[in-house]
Amino acid sequence: MAARIYNFNPGPATLPLSVLEQVKAEFLDFKGSGMSISEVSHRSAVFEEMLNDAVARLKRLMNLSDTCKVLFLQGGASSQFFMVPMNLIPEGTTAEYVNTGSWSAKAIKETQILNKNHTVIASSQDRNYCYIPKNVAATPGAAYLHFTSNNTIEGTQWDAFPQANGVPLVSDMSSDILCRPFDPSPFGLIYAGAQKNLGPAGVTIVIIREDMLERVPKDIPTMLRYTTHAEKNSLYNTPPCIAIYMVQLVLKWIEDSFGNLEAVERRNRDKASLLYNFIDNSDFYRGTADPDSRSMMNVTFRLTDENLEKKFIAEATQSQLGGVKGHRSVGGCRASLYNAMDVEGVRSLVDFMKAFAAKNG
Amino acid sequence: MAARIYNFNPGPATLPLSVLEQVKAEFLDFKGSGMSISEVSHRSAVFEEMLNDAVARLKRLMNLSDTCKVLFLQGGASSQFFMVPMNLIPEGTTAEYVNTGSWSAKAIKETQILNKNHTVIASSQDRNYCYIPKNVAATPGAAYLHFTSNNTIEGTQWDAFPQANGVPLVSDMSSDILCRPFDPSPFGLIYAGAQKNLGPAGVTIVIIREDMLERVPKDIPTMLRYTTHAEKNSLYNTPPCIAIYMVQLVLKWIEDSFGNLEAVERRNRDKASLLYNFIDNSDFYRGTADPDSRSMMNVTFRLTDENLEKKFIAEATQSQLGGVKGHRSVGGCRASLYNAMDVEGVRSLVDFMKAFAAKNG
Numbered sequence: 001m002a003a004r005i006y007n008f009n010p011g012p013a014t015l016p017l018s019v020l021e022q023v024k025a026e027f028l029d030f031k032g033s034g035m036s037i038s039e040v041s042h043r044s045a046v047f048e049e050m051l052n053d054a055v056a057r058l059k060r061l062m063n064l065s066d067t068c069k070v071l072f073l074q075g076g077a078s079s080q081f082f083m084v085p086m087n088l089i090p091e092g093t094t095a096e097y098v099n100t101g102s103w104s105a106k107a108i109k110e111t112q113i114l115n116k117n118h119t120v121i122a123s124s125q126d127r128n129y130c131y132i133p134k135n136v137a138a139t140p141g142a143a144y145l146h147f148t149s150n151n152t153i154e155g156t157q158w159d160a161f162p163q164a165n166g167v168p169l170v171s172d173m174s175s176d177i178l179c180r181p182f183d184p185s186p187f188g189l190i191y192a193g194a195q196k197n198l199g200p201a202g203v204t205i206v207i208i209r210e211d212m213l214e215r216v217p218k219d220i221p222t223m224l225r226y227t228t229h230a231e232k233n234s235l236y237n238t239p240p241c242i243a244i245y246m247v248q249l250v251l252k253w254i255e256d257s258f259g260n261l262e263a264v265e266r267r268n269r270d271k272a273s274l275l276y277n278f279i280d281n282s283d284f285y286r287g288t289a290d291p292d293s294r295s296m297m298n299v300t301f302r303l304t305d306e307n308l309e310k311k312f313i314a315e316a317t318q319s320q321l322g323g324v325k326g327h328r329s330v331g332g333c334r335a336s337l338y339n340a341m342d343v344e345g346v347r348s349l350v351d352f353m354k355a356f357a358a359k360n361g
Numbered sequence: 362m363a364a365r366i367y368n369f370n371p372g373p374a375t376l377p378l379s380v381l382e383q384v385k386a387e388f389l390d391f392k393g394s395g396m397s398i399s400e401v402s403h404r405s406a407v408f409e410e411m412l413n414d415a416v417a418r419l420k421r422l423m424n425l426s427d428t429c430k431v432l433f434l435q436g437g438a439s440s441q442f443f444m445v446p447m448n449l450i451p452e453g454t455t456a457e458y459v460n461t462g463s464w465s466a467k468a469i470k471e472t473q474i475l476n477k478n479h480t481v482i483a484s485s486q487d488r489n490y491c492y493i494p495k496n497v498a499a500t501p502g503a504a505y506l507h508f509t510s511n512n513t514i515e516g517t518q519w520d521a522f523p524q525a526n527g528v529p530l531v532s533d534m535s536s537d538i539l540c541r542p543f544d545p546s547p548f549g550l551i552y553a554g555a556q557k558n559l560g561p562a563g564v565t566i567v568i569i570r571e572d573m574l575e576r577v578p579k580d581i582p583t584m585l586r587y588t589t590h591a592e593k594n595s596l597y598n599t600p601p602c603i604a605i606y607m608v609q610l611v612l613k614w615i616e617d618s619f620g621n622l623e624a625v626e627r628r629n630r631d632k633a634s635l636l637y638n639f640i641d642n643s644d645f646y647r648g649t650a651d652p653d654s655r656s657m658m659n660v661t662f663r664l665t666d667e668n669l670e671k672k673f674i675a676e677a678t679q680s681q682l683g684g685v686k687g688h689r690s691v692g693g694c695r696a697s698l699y700n701a702m703d704v705e706g707v708r709s710l711v712d713f714m715k716a717f718a719a720k721n722g
Contacts, residue, residue, distance in 0.1 A: 002395040003664075004389065005394075005395035007396050009401075012602060013400065014396075021389070023388060027384060028362075029362045033366075034364055034366035034681065035368050035683070038561035039368055039371060039374065039375055039376055039381075040370075040561075041373060042562065075435045076598045078584050078597075079582075081582075110582050113581070113583070195599055200602065201603075202600075205550045210406055212706040221440075221442075221471050221474055222442075223443065225444070237594075238562045240562055240563030242562075242603055243563055246399065271442045324393070
């Protein structure tokens with residue numbers, strides 16, 4: 001058996017070891033059912049209790065109001081890119097988008113494909129998405145304002161969210177949900193693929209405010225209507241049971257280990273500072289995002305001598321530091337520091353980076 | 362830890378114990394990567410090799426031609442109900458459907474919602490779907506002919522498939538894929554939710570012939586186009602990694618344990634005969650499907666005294682025989698005998714049914 005590595009992959013990503021150990025320990029017998037979690041009926045009490053527990057924990061951690069429904073859907077955030085405009089732009093209204101990176105651009109493209117009214121009200125494309133636009137505000141009367149809270153590929157993250165002006169905010173929080181507390185009340189819908197801060201790939205969390213459900217048209221396929229899943233507690237059809245179960249365990253791990261998102265954020269800031277401070281004090285490395293737009297979750301950087309990056313990534317991998325290659329669309333290096341990455345992992349990375357710079361500088 | 366039960370659930374369903382044990386054994390370290398299968402990148406060689414191995418095994422077992430693509434999608438068979446008509450009914454053509462039960466009816470309903478031309482050319486609704494219509498043939502020129510190869514809720518299964526007449530057959534094989542061999546050449550598309558014969562819930566297999574891909578319209582959302590997933594080997598976005606991995610293990614189990622689908626079918630016929638013969642020779646129980654339409658996978662039955670059914674189901678559960686309750690829409694009893702259920706499990710059920718009849722008859 002190979003030793004456990006520090007996994008800086010952007011998603012699927014590292015998960016808490018205690019969660020993995022629990023999945024392993026009870027894989028043949030889910031809560032005394034005599035069946036594996038992969039075999040139990042989604043219509044059984046033992047499964048639905050677990051699902052409801054996950055919902056309750058998420059509502060508690062995020063301070064969600066009772067008018068929010070938490071849904072477990074399939075198809076990834078990529079499916080939300082079209083489900084959001086398909087469901088939430090009533091005839092005669094216009095949705096607003098902020099374009100802060102590759103994923104934002106994909107969300108905008110799906111709205112175009114559906115031929116729905118939309119405007120891009122702000123963008124950071126002019127400088128390769130290396131910053132978050134300032135002073136973004138929704139236009140009163142807009143259907144919603146969509147933004148990507150953290151840009152996994154470009155390493156940027158919204159600090160203060162856009163000003164809502166009474167317009168429902170909609171956000172793709174795939175890569176930073178639960179990394180910090182925030183006021184959820186201006187949000188009409190939040191979505192997140194699980195495979196970064198929430199669990200394994202294969203389930204997407206959608207948090208939708210009840211008033212948004214009133215917009216859902218009746219003439220779209222049943223599986224694509226948010227109402228279908230909201231009315232059936234995510235059990236209209238067979239849900240991805242194992243993935244939901246692992247999300248529940250991750251949520252329990254957060255509550256048991258940190259108590260609340262304030263504590264989670266403190267650790268995330270400590271981890272990110274450790275790495276950014278080292279980069280900023282080095283001539284060998286440089287961060288790619290504007291300092292005031294930097295992400296706590298995905299630290300993107302280059303080597304001053306870009307020719308050394310291939311060697312850097314290869315030697316990091318040999319040193320049990322996995323996944324530090326940047327996204328294929330932008331190149332360079334990236335370390336993803338999701339909730340499950342511990343401080344020791346970041347220290348190991350910094351130590352390696354120091355040694356690599358000393359040897360190759 | 363509870364003893365392992367015999368699980369007759371219709372899906373999620375029982376899985377081979379050896380598969381579950383392997384998942385458990387390597388859950389913290391997927392193929393020497395130092396990461397759990399729930400943490401490895403879907404873009405890593407170790408993951409894609411596993412995915413490709415699953416495709417190769419499925420092609421071998423089903424004798425699929427090289428012009429078929431095997432896709433791992435999300436959203437269940439319920440999402441195929443609308444994706445099939447959305448992708449495969451070109452302007453000016455009509456799709457044909459056979460209505461043999463609740464799931465067929467749902468597939469037809471989604472085609473209606475999309476306002477696509479379609480005709481129901483045969484139905485068994487007149488007798489509560491207790492039989493498969495005879496002599497069904499596609500009309501030359503139709504876009505496709507859709508049928509549900511096995512009806513999980515009603516306990517019926519197609520013996521000889523409809524006559525294609527050059528029209529691509531499309532089939533929902535969620536509950537009987539890999540239960541027997543058949544000639545795949547008339548099929549344009551086959552789909553199956555994994556959670557019966559293939560693995561856990563959370564992934565849907567779609568087998569699509571390349572000529573069908575030419576029909577896919579460009580003006581529908583990216584994630585809903587079969588071409589998107591076919592061109593990227595199911596890796597356009599993050600796939601449900603754990604579920605695909607478990608499907609690969611189940612396919613390996615079939616090849617290692619049975620060699621081919623002829624052997625799988627022999628065992629399935631033996632299991633089904635054991636139960637149907639017992640029912641037919643009893644005054645206490647009666648099968649609900651016409652004998653010539655009976656399913657090998659889902660054996661539906663009633664107690665002659667229906668008032669005893671609640672007691673029957675409760676006592677079966679106490680005897681470690683789980684999931685024998687019929688679907689809530691039809692009531693009665695049902696034992697699902699998927700590939701992973703062994704003969705010993707069916708014998709245990711028959712023994713229980715004998716004893717229950719003796720005590721209560």
